[in-house]
Amino acid sequence: MFKRTPLGYAPKTVRATVHNLEAKIEELRTVVTELEADNVALRRERPREVILEARWEAEKIRLAAHAEAAEMLRLAAFRRDLIVATADRDLSAVDLTAYDEEESEIRVAG
Known part of the structure; x- marks a missing residue:
């Protein structure tokens, strides 16, 4: 960034760089x-993020509809x-406690 001289940094280069940095800061x-x-410019959302969120x-x-349909x-x-x-x-022959959700069958006592 700065040109080094035998006695340190070149003053002209340092002044020019400082001036450029001050201009950039301003x-x-x-x-x-x-x-x-x-x-409004600060709140503008990125279209890709909006699409991914949607x-x-x-x-x-x-997924919620799929779970509800399965139920x-x-x-x-x-x-x-x-x-x-x-x-x-x-009806008394039906064992309601033996209902297995996985098999979706009712076991009939008897």
């Missing part, structure tokens, strides 16, 4: 002042098996 201060005046929300909704299917299978079991036998 330019950055102007940009910050403009951004503070128009804070995709994630859609995926969460899809509805289990309940429908239980009701179907209960109706079939009660049609074949007396």
Whole structure:
């Protein structure tokens, strides 16, 4: 950055670099002042992030709907098996405690 001389740094180079840095600092201060005046520029969201966030929300909704549909299917299978079991036998012959959610069948006592 600075040119080194046998006695230290070259004064002209140091002064020029300091002047350039001060000009850059002043330019950055102007940009910050403009951004503070128009804070809409600070709140602008990146389109990629917005798209990814929307995709994630859609995926969460899809997963919730899938879980709800699976629960509805289990309940429908239980009701179907209960109706079939009660049609074949007396309700007292149906062991409701033996219902297995994984198999979705009702075991009939007897």
